[in-house]
């Protein structure tokens with residue numbers, strides 16, 4: 001398994017007391033060590049994204065403006081997103097990690113990759129930073145693959161809806177975006193009815209679950225909705241937006257997942273595309289111990305092991321509402337044609 005990490009990721013200073021902090025990287029490193037698969041890991045230092053790769057998904061003016069803004073010392077980009085001088089270098093390498101991993105997987109270096117990047121990416125829009133995110137790392141990778149004719153499935157199990165990723169591919173038929181997220185919640189998007197438009201109709205699949213949702217609903221979503229949708233879409237690659245803020249201990253969200261669930265969800269997502277064509281990108285996760293244990297579970301799953309540091313969670317306190325959402329999504333995507 002490939003592990004992409006770089007000291008530049010710690011140079012992005014998001015401001016004092018910010019939950020998306022450099023200390024998260026140490027928790028991820030601790031998780032990697034605890035994964036039990038260290039001997040299977042080949043580490044690499046991701047290169048910078050090329051301008052051509054960034055501008056497949058972002059406005060050129062946004063990219064150059066961010067570079068200048070950081071070089072001049074940084075500051076606030078939106079209510080939640082602050083950057084420092086080192087943020088641009090961190091963001092460039094976070095965005096370059098996907099294309100770099102793709103080249104390495106194609107060369108046969110491993111069967112899967114975990115990219116321990118920050119800043120995260122899935123809220124970043126075409127022309128704007130948002131929600132701790134500067135460049136949309138997973139979208140940059142998906143666009144690189146789509147450019148050469150691949151069919152890309154993005155599975156996003158971060159607790160928040162990846163509005164940026166959805167937006168970027170909303171009209172496209174060759175990138176399918178599937179998100180499971182707490183709803184209603186930040187950033188406000190990700191309702192059942194958002195299904196894509198034009199050629200992209202049906203290639204956006206939202207599973208907006210209520211607070212308190214546990215792993216049982218996520219497993220039902222995979223079995224009754226995501227697996228059949230993926231079978232129909234027939235992806236050649238799967239990219240995972242692996243946010244671990246759905247962990248029940250996370251301070252920013254209200255879901256009921258365990259690190260055992262992240263092992264299970266990762267394994268289910270990996271099965272949707274062939275070996276050698278599977279990449280997980282770190283997104284959120286703000287409780288350091290939960291981030292470490294969830295990373296351990298995810299990394300072990302990527303290496304083909306079923307580490308379960310804690311058992312799967314069962315029913316959450318949300319009752320049957322989550323299952324009703326899964327059934328409604330199934331009706332929209334699989335029964336109404």
Ligand SMILES: [Zn+2]
Pocket residue numbers: 158159160243245283284285
């Ligand atoms: Zn999140």
